[in-house]
Amino acid sequence: MPFECQPSSCHETQVPKVSVGMPVYNGENFIREALDSLLAQTFTDFELIISDNASTDRTEAICREYAAKDVRIRYERQGENRGAIANFKFVLDEAQGEYFMWAAADDKWDKEWIEKLLKNIRGNTAISFGHVVSISENDEIIKTYKYRPYSRIRIIRLIQFFIRESSIYGKPNLIYSIFKTNFLKRYKMRIYNNATFAPDVHFIFDLIQSSIVVTDISTKLYKRTVIDSYKVIQSRTPFKARLVLLHDILIHQITFLIIVHGFFTKVLLSIILPINFFKSLVIRIIQSLCFKRTKLVEFLLK
Numbered sequence: 001m002p003f004e005c006q007p008s009s010c011h012e013t014q015v016p017k018v019s020v021g022m023p024v025y026n027g028e029n030f031i032r033e034a035l036d037s038l039l040a041q042t043f044t045d046f047e048l049i050i051s052d053n054a055s056t057d058r059t060e061a062i063c064r065e066y067a068a069k070d071v072r073i074r075y076e077r078q079g080e081n082r083g084a085i086a087n088f089k090f091v092l093d094e095a096q097g098e099y100f101m102w103a104a105a106d107d108k109w110d111k112e113w114i115e116k117l118l119k120n121i122r123g124n125t126a127i128s129f130g131h132v133v134s135i136s137e138n139d140e141i142i143k144t145y146k147y148r149p150y151s152r153i154r155i156i157r158l159i160q161f162f163i164r165e166s167s168i169y170g171k172p173n174l175i176y177s178i179f180k181t182n183f184l185k186r187y188k189m190r191i192y193n194n195a196t197f198a199p200d201v202h203f204i205f206d207l208i209q210s211s212i213v214v215t216d217i218s219t220k221l222y223k224r225t226v227i228d229s230y231k232v233i234q235s236r237t238p239f240k241a242r243l244v245l246l247h248d249i250l251i252h253q254i255t256f257l258i259i260v261h262g263f264f265t266k267v268l269l270s271i272i273l274p275i276n277f278f279k280s281l282v283i284r285i286i287q288s289l290c291f292k293r294t295k296l297v298e299f300l301l302k
Contacts, residue, residue: 043118128213
């Protein structure tokens, strides 16, 4: 089997250079693909910590099967569902490597992902990322995103992130970067300002205040997008509930102003915030009228 690994070749007793943390809940549909992709990496000196958030499907059986064949894998099952943030934090706390990356249980990576990203971490750079391709449930490419590197200048970098990542869906791809572990552990993964909508976006925003972000277009992360499930959820969401969600989005965006350091940066983000919020409002109105993903909504989301 391609994922088999003997103790002698995987340095069972040595501290790995990289720790990969995979929080998962009911991931049976895609976790095999994710594990195969990680275990096929050209860089092999890593540990893979899987934290199963009390899954009720076949996730446990699949993970134990893989752990029995590759000593780099450590499977931990939680006694109860602790929530996503606690599960993400658990795998980080368990990390032993000098470098760390989170891995979603339904994603895939180019074989050189870890190898190439590690080469870009040097000096004051503590965050290294590649390029994102959105794929469907059937591995079909939905979209290859435009390459948009982040500035080395702090204030510009923060504005770039605020504009790009503070959308209504709050999916911060940068959380799947490779980080310096000691840098990452200095920050407490938490809910900022009681803003429960996409707290991981706020977490990454806090991190990039203190680190340059290096991106490499030559290696790709394939992010899984389950569009059909999205359609079902949106079509059953009442109009009033969507209006309430707009309040959550406003709190979400205001939280950036609370997190950011520096008066001038706060002022600039305050100017941009109404534009971001208006974009979210337009999307919500279109969804409420159409109850489906229209081409206009797709365009605005991109």
